Amino acid sequence: MRKNILTLITVFCLSNLVSYAQLFSSKKSINTSTGDYPSVIESGHLNNDSHVDIVIGTTYGGTIEWYKNDGNQSFSMQTLITSTLTGILGLAIADLDNDNDNDIVAASYFSGKLVWFENDGNGNFSSEKVIATGISEAGTVKVGKIDNNNTIDVVVAAGASGQVLWFSNNGNGTFSGSNLVVGFRDTRNVELYENQLSSTGTPTFLRSANGSISSNNSDLNEVSFADVDNDKKLDIIKVNKTTMASWYKKEANGSFTEHNFTTSYNYPATAKVADYDNDSFNDVIIGFANGTTVDALAMYDNSNFETLIDNTQDDINQFTVNDFDGDGDLDVASISQKQNDLNWFENLKFSATLGLKEITPIRRKIYPNPTREHLVVDGKFTKPYKASIYNILDKEVMQINVSNSIEKIEVASLKSGVYLLYLEDDKTYFKFVKL
Known part of the structure; x- marks a missing residue:
């Protein structure tokens, strides 16, 4: 035996060696004519099946579009969630009303409002429900548990006022007024602010004693948390379009050490950390936005060893990672902003290289x-x-x-x-x- x-x-191993450089398939088109200028993308379960769906928001088209996954590597566009919310620069999927299905929250840059759309569980969405208005240049949206009431709260960046605001969810989809996280006033810095809930019982945010991570970022596009070096601790990832993508490791004394991703491509726009090749070590995929039709989507194995996934899209400002075909590995779906395209790339680690059905x-x-x-x-x-x-x-x-x-x-x-x-x-x- x-x-x-x-x-x-x-x-299996020989097959793996042959196809390692082909971890991802070539580009698979979902829609070559999305709403004008798709800017944000997320993925999650939006109806009552077990397949991961995709939702995108567009800047000039004013649309939030969701694409139903049939489980057989095919996505179909469903009824528009909205066609009148212009300048959608923030988007998130979460259960905001505690009814065990995922709703959608979005921010409109042009109208300055933060809204959500209730899901009935079958992928049918309500008209917009307003969380807040008067948020000039509303942008990035994040969701999570901030206070102590075990519900999903919402965070939004307000560009014109230079603030990050959060809104407490009472559990049924109604929200408090805005709470200030920080007013940053275009400092071009990356700074760390810590929630004081565990120490004071109150969800207030204070700048960390070693909170100044990076300064003089001329075109800061994205900041996120992830475990880049596999030490079970969160690092900080920064994407600066005019320079490079970097990550910052927190040292024992509380300071942060900068590490740069060495790339062959210009104008990094977004990065996501995950174990894409299933070797128990995290990797990084970076999307680039150079304003050409040959912008790269590239993977860095264990944060090194660059491998090109695709170079046929124009401005990859966002992508989402999930197991879209249900084979146990992580696939990628991306928006090509200037082409009005939605695409996905199948991870071949299990489905082709190891073949679950072999x-x-x-x-x-x-x-x-x-x-x-x-x-x-x-x-x-x-x-x-x-x-x-x-x-x-x-x-x-x-x-x-x-x-x-x-x-x-x-x-x-x-x-x-x-x-x-x-x-x-x-x-x-x-x-x-x-x-």
């Missing part, structure tokens, strides 16, 4: 696959059975004694990756993906 497993593993189980099947926590072997057993799990290096990582066919095999402790489950009595093997 170990010889058979090793043979399979060898095939190995057909004998007499039995396992579910769910991919999985995060457990497996169930479907089929009748006349007696308790033994099972083993092997990683892709042919190393046995787990032995299990299973009493009956409905007992769950707990796999939550395994690292993310591809494994083989071997049933010793049946001499049957199954490939599964641990998320």
Whole structure:
């Protein structure tokens, strides 16, 4: 059995080596005629199926468009959520009214308002519900739990007043007046402000003692948090269009050390950190916006080793990352701003390179696959059975004694990756993906 497993593993690994540079597919078009000047994109579950959908907002078209994922690598544009909200520069997906479905929140730069659209659970959205008006040059929107009432609050940047504001959600989709996080007044600095809720019981924000991260940023496009160096601690990622993308590691003394991403391309616009190649180490994908039709979308393996994904789009100011085809790896969907295009790129790590359907189980099947926590072997057993799990290096990582066919095999402790489950009595093997 170990010889058979090793043979399979060898095939998988050789295939992986051949296609590593082709981790992502070529561009797959979703819509070549979105509303004018798409500026923001998000992904999440918007109807009552298990497939991840896409929503975009446009600057001059005034549209919020959502695209239903049918689970077979096809997206269809649904009824417009709105066609009258011009200058949409902020967009987020979250359950704002605690009814177990995702709603949409958006900010309008031109009309200066922050609004949300209620979802009925089937992808049908209400007309706009106003959170606040008078937010001159409303831009980036973020959602999360800020105060202590266990509901999703909303944050928005107000460009003209130089402020970051947050609004407390009472749980049913109504919000407090604005609360000030910080007034920045075009300092061109990256600064860290900490929520004092845990220490004072009040959600107020104070500038960190070592809060000055970066200064003199002439064209700051994006700032975010992620674990770039895989030390289980959040780093700060900065994207400055006229210079470069950088990340900042917090040292033991509280100071921050700058590290630059070495790229072959100009005008970085946006960056997202995730484990794209499923090797348990985070990578970075950067979208560029050079004002040409050959702007790059590039991946940096473990923050190094640049690999071009695509160079056929014009101004990639935003993209979203999710498992759109349900095969256990992270795909990318992007907006090409000046082409009015919405595209996606399939991650081939599992679907092509390792092929989840290549190995057909004998007499039995396992579910769910991919999985995060457990497996169930479907089929009748006349007696308790033994099972083993092997990683892709042919190393046995787990032995299990299973009493009956409905007992769950707990796999939550395994690292993310591809494994083989071997049933010793049946001499049957199954490939599964641990998320």
